[in-house]
Amino acid sequence: MAVVDEFLLEAEEPRFSEDQRAELWLGALVCGVVIALLAMVVFIVAQGWPSFAHNGLSWFGSGGKVDDQLTRIAQSGGSGKAVYTFRAWPLIWSTFLTTAGAVVISFIASLFVAVFMVEFAPAPLQRLLEPVIRLLASVPSVVYGLIGVLVVVPFIFHHLISNQMQASVQPVISLSGESLLAAVVILTFMISPIMISIFAEGLRAVPRGWLEGSIALGVNRWRSFWNVAVLTARPALISGTVLATARALGEAVMLSMVGGTVGFAPNPADGLLLFVEPTRGLSATILQNNDEFGSGPMKHTLFAIAAVLLFSSLMLSLTGWAAKQPMKRYFNVGGAAA
């Protein structure tokens, strides 16, 4: 045997500089992006702080008309004495109504559509539904708003609002068809495609074996699918709902076109009239007041609203993550990711 076999070659110089440099550059890029994003959050909260500081917790309370308060705030920016008084409750309530209404209706509808699409639709309908959902998802919000304003709002005005109704709320607000109902209906169709595609992805990820096992035990297809697949896909249900709610919270353009420009919160005391009263939420408020801030109290107020929105969507993500944790115990197949 050759002598060479019994010896090892001397170890080579580790060639790291090129790779290490690349990793450092990429790492720096990533850090930069993260720092920029986090700085944005800090900036927004910091800019909104004066408004919170001046109002305290009653920032979230009610008292007075929001629009008047905003006008006063804007006007005070030029003069010496800054006015910060702001009671955001009507806006918060309005946002809550539209978002909750749309999310609840959309959840039920989307779940059934997803179940239908994945398991029970005949093949041609299945092939049709996928592009349909994708198309609905990609329609821009301003186009939804346009259709809302030109079709849904007049419909509500002409067919659902009677003179009697008008008279009953005359002193406070005028009913023009721009309403909570229109907002919720259109928002539902806007966020449903998001939910449907995430739900469907989660449902499809369920192993076939479980479904077959249930059917072989004598449980019918519908109940099998609900008991097994929908149960397993719960993390996907949560993800989809969280994402859709975040979209609904942040929707400004469509809502400002369809809900009305008055900072009015639908009043439950009015009974069913609630649905045809105009409504304007937090996001739409920022959008509609975008011309009026240069500096000063108006800027701080609007940033305070933005901070509330940002905080809400953050809380939403956290809640979704927390809700998924106990479910992980029972699966090692987790349904759709995230």
Place this chain on the structure above:
Amino acid sequence: MDMTQPKPVRRLDADTKLVPLPRHIRIPDSLPQDEPRSNRQPASFVSSARDERPLVPTIDRMRIEQVSIDYGSKRAVREVSLPVRQGEVLGLIGPSGCGKTTLLRSLNRLTELTRSAHLSGRITLDGTDISELEPTALRRRVTMLFQQPNPFPMSIFDNVAYVLREQAKRKPRRGALRPQVEEALAHAGLLDEVKDNLDHPALRLSGGQQQRLCIARALAARPEVLLLDEPCSALDPQSTTVIEDLIVKLREELAIVIVTHNLQQAYRIADHVAFMYLGELVEYAPARTLFANPKQDRTREYVSGAFG
């Protein structure tokens, strides 16, 4: 494109520095050679001891009469007739693609889930044609176990109680279900191992335990016929033994049909064996006869391992 010279490949030459090997690494002079072929023992399991089992009274539960199954234009099963008896284990053996799994699945109408499947002939359960029964009702009387253990992603208790909850008209209380769940688990031989952990996730059990959980789940519904589709092929030998013993014990109260490609397993646990090839029933005989003295040449070739 980088046009510079590629780095030179390192080669051994007179100037290469060598580092001595550590002491304990020794390179042997020659490698072990293959054993000569003629010394190998031919496999033969027929002569090995097979436990004599107590005789159990048998009755016909299901009859398969001249059944043919087509998938589209492809004929998977050709005019097969077999009895399925309570008190005995019927083994279906044959090479891959011979139609044994298709035949098994037709017994509880799972073939209907495939759109292109068409069945002609008659399968009866206690005299009634199964195509006249409601499919879900049929499947509760004729239950199936699959190759891959597939317990649901729930707790052990919920898995076994699954069918019980589905059958009840009103949602039964957990306390009411407990005795039945424990009985089913005891029946499947799993109760001692999981007695204290009924709420643990079922997916955390080992493969053999999961398969026994599936058996418990199937037994909870009090089926009359148990269909097994290669239940041990995904399991280790120890779990296989446990499950085989369980099957032999269960045959007294259930009719059992097992599809297996493991000939030794068929020999161990089946009472009657049906050998299928390319969709046809080639031979049907008591297990010992079929393996020791097969009448058909094709059967002889298959059981002696000439093809598979």
Place this chain on the structure above:
Amino acid sequence: MSATGAPLPTSADGSPWRLSDRLGLAFAWLMGLLFCAVCAAIVIFLVVQGVRYLRPDMLWTNPKVGFNENETGGFLAEITGTVLVTATALVIAVPLGIGVAVWLTEYGRPTALARVVESTVEMFAGAPSIVLALFGVIVFQAPFLAFLSATTQGHAYGKSFFAAGAMLSLLALPIVVANVREGLRAIPDHVREVSYALGKTKITTIRRVLLPSARPSVITGTMIGAGHVIGDTAIIVLLLGGTYTAQAVGHIPLLNVLRGTDSTLTSFIYANAPTGELNQPQKAYAAAVVLLAMVFLLNVVVDISGRKARELKWT
């Protein structure tokens, strides 16, 4: 039988398909058909209105001021505005997104940093665009960023293609990151191992082997991100200045347009809707049809590239 003596439910119970099951299935059918119907209604309605109001010359005329609906020209500037702002946003978002995605999949050390990066990017996936817009307004008014937009009397105007593009890129970034990560993760490890075994460095492997293989995902991510960018209105309204034709600032050929203000199709529709300043719904319909056609085309491209990605199966 049962130890408690309670009667066991018989296994041949009546009809296992209960009424609630049938109702459920019927409802599922209803919902499925409803969504198809709504989609068809939206498309048909817009196409019909578009055919009524869209004249071909709208596509290549700039908006003009006038009283009569027919005199006020078309929306060429808005079309170019949409294209330009999307391009600007993608030019920023795609390289950044690929960089972040590559770092997350291939490197990702230390683990704590990786999780922070993942969470932050996901957090911004749900951020309302109005909030991003608001932030952009203030930031781009800062003196040190004045070169990115017009300056009047020493104050930075803050509204320009740069400003809008930068904020829009934040919309597209999480989408690009998610898609590229998926694409990189789908490449099996042995491909990387082969490359390393041949003596290639990690970064070369990424550049020459992995990213080209992940190209369909990059394209998909870019297109989907582009779809979101094209459809966004809030950032445009706040950050693009809202002038109806492109107003360039300065003299350098491309940069002067990017520093200037303009409208896009989305803000055009917003302004022309009954709730907007101009209130010319016919124009709004016409622009909406064009916008929808653009978005639809993008969808088709995503479909095709998605199909190509599936064909590239790694066994």
